[in-house]
Amino acid sequence: MTPEQIPALQVQSLAVTASRGGRAFPAVRGVDFSLRPSSKLALVGESGSGKSLTALAIAGLLADNLTPSGSARFHGEELIGMAPDRRRALAGSRIGFVFQEPMSALHPILPIGVQLAEGLRAHTGLSRAQRRDRAIELLDLVGLAKARSILDNRIGQLSGGMRQRVMIAMAISCEPDLLIADEPTTALDVTLQRQIIELLRGLQERLGLSLLMITHDLGVVSETCEEVAVMYAGEIVERGRTAQIMRAPGHAYTGALLDASPRIGDTRRRLPSIATSAPWLTDTREMAGEGVVSELREVSPGHWVRDQDQEAAA
Template identity: 50%
Template sequence: MNASANPPLIEVEDLGVRLNTSRGAAQAVRKVSFSLLRGETLGLVGESGCGKSVTALALMGLLPDSAVVSGSVRLDGSELVGLKDADYRKLRGNRISMIFQEPMTALNPMHTIGRQVAEPLRRHKELSAAAARKEAIALLDRVGLPDAARRADAYPHQFSGGQRQRITIAMALACQPDVLIADEPTTALDVTLQGQILDLIADLVDERGMAMILISHDLGVIAENAQKMMVMYGGTVVESGPTAEVFARMGHPYTQGLFRARPRLGAKKGTRLKTIAGTVPELADLPAGCAFADRCAIVQSRCRAALPPAVEVKADHQVRCLRTNVSMAELA
C-alpha cells in the first residue's frame, strides 16, 4: 500500500519547545520529527532530562502558557501547533490521550475512580451519567480491575500501585483515542506487574487500531514493544529508525552507552554495570553543538561547533553524529 493510500495518522516535523526557567530561556526540544501510522508503536528512550516528556506534553497541548512551540504537529492532516486551548480540549482525552508516569498524581484523590473514568465519556461522547458509569465499569473490567462494578465507588488511595495504573489506562482509553502516549507507564511497578501492564496496553492498542508513543528509559521495554524507536539526548533525537535496525547497528555513542549500561542475565555476582561518564546537561546549559560532546569518548572539536545533521546510515535509520563509523568495540 502506498503512502497516499495510507497517510500517517500523526506527523511531527522540526518540533521545537522553548521554556522559561529560573536561569533564562531553555530550548528543551530541538528539531524532533517523526510520523506514525495506525497500529504502529514508536518507542522514545533516553535518560531523565533528555526531553522525552516535554515532547509528549507538547503533543498533548499541556505545556506552560509561557512555552514557545515551533515546527509542525499534524493529526490526520490538521495542524495542532498554535491551536486554541478550547479547541485542544476537544481533542485531549478524546482523539489523543496520555497515560501519565505516576498514577497517584494523575488521579484526583477527591473523586471515585468510576467518576474519573466516566468523565471523558460525559465530556466528549455526551453520555448520560448512567450510561457513562456503565461504560466506565466495562472499561475497568477490561483492564483487569477485580470486582469493577463494586469498586467503581472507591477512591484512588484504596488501590495498589498496579491497580491505579490500570485505572489510568482505562481513563486514557475511554474515548478510544487515535493516538495514545504512554509516559513511563510501569516505572513504579515490579517486574511481574510491568509485564502485565505492557501486555495489556499492547493488546488494547492492537484491538482498537491506535498509534502509540511509548516513553521509557528501558531499552528492553522498547525492544519488546515498539516497531520504531527514537533515542533522545539534550532535547533532540540522536538516533532513530526501525527498532530491530537500531539495535543491530547502534550508530550513536549515546545509544551504545545506554546498551552497555543495561543489566545482563548471567553476569557474575558483584559485576559492576558500565556507566556513561558525566551527567545530562541542564536545559539552560545546552551547547550550540552536540549536547553529548562532554560525555563522549570520541568527541572532536568540530562536534562542538554546531548541532550535527542527521545522517542516514541505512534506509530509515538516521544518526545525528559526525562519527557514525566508530563501532561499539572501539568505544568499550
C-alpha cells in the same frame, strides 16, 4: 496522500524552550519522527533527555514556562499553536495520555467511576446510565476484576498496579486514535511492569491505536515497539527499526545505552546516565544562534543517525 498514508502523528522540528529565572534555553530541539496509524514507536533516553517534554508538547500539556515551536500534526492537523477549544476537544478523546504518576494525574477525592464518567460526559453523547455501563466495561477491559466495586473507590485506596490500570482506562475511555504513555511502568515492580506492558500491547492491537511509548527501558522497547527514537540532551540522536538499532546501533550514545543496559528483557534497572546530561541546558549560547542542531542522516533505509563529528565540534 491517501488517508491511509497520512501519519497518525508527524513531528517536525519540534522544540521546547524553557524560561527560568529570566533566561530562556532550549530544553528540546529539532525533534522529528513519524508514527503510522496503528503502529508503535518508543521514545527512549536517560533521565532529563527531553522525552516527557516532547510528549507534553504534542499533547498540549506543557507548563506555563515552557513554549513549544515547530510542528506536530495529528492525522494532518497541526497541534502546535492549536486553538484551546479544539485542543480540549482532541485531548482526552482522540489523544489519550497515560501519566507516569497516576496519583498526581487523577483526582484524589472523586470516586473513580465519577472521573471516568466525566471524560465520557465531556466527549461523548452517552446518557448517565450508559456512562456508568461504559465505565464498568473500561475497568473490565484493563483487567480490573470487580470493576463495579472499584467505581466507588478513590485512587488512594488502590494498589500501584490498579492505579496504573485505572489511568489507562481513563486514557482509552473515548477510544483515542493515539495513546501516549509516559513511562507507564516505572513506578511498578517487575511482575506488574510486565502485566501493564502486556495490557498496553493487547489494547494497541485490539483497538488499533497508534502508540507512543516513553521509557527508560530498552527491554520494554524491544518487546513492544517496532520503531524507536533515541533521545539525548534534548535531541533525537538515532531512530529507525528497533530490531536493527538493537543489533547495530549507529550512534555512539545508543551503543553506550545498549552496553550499559541489562540483558534485553530484564526490566529491573533504569538506564544509567551515560555522560553529563544536557550540558548546554543552562547555557545561553544556543539562543544566540551558535551550536546549530546537526542533521540526521539516513544511513540505511529508514535508519537515521545524527552526525556525531559536528556534535563533538559544537
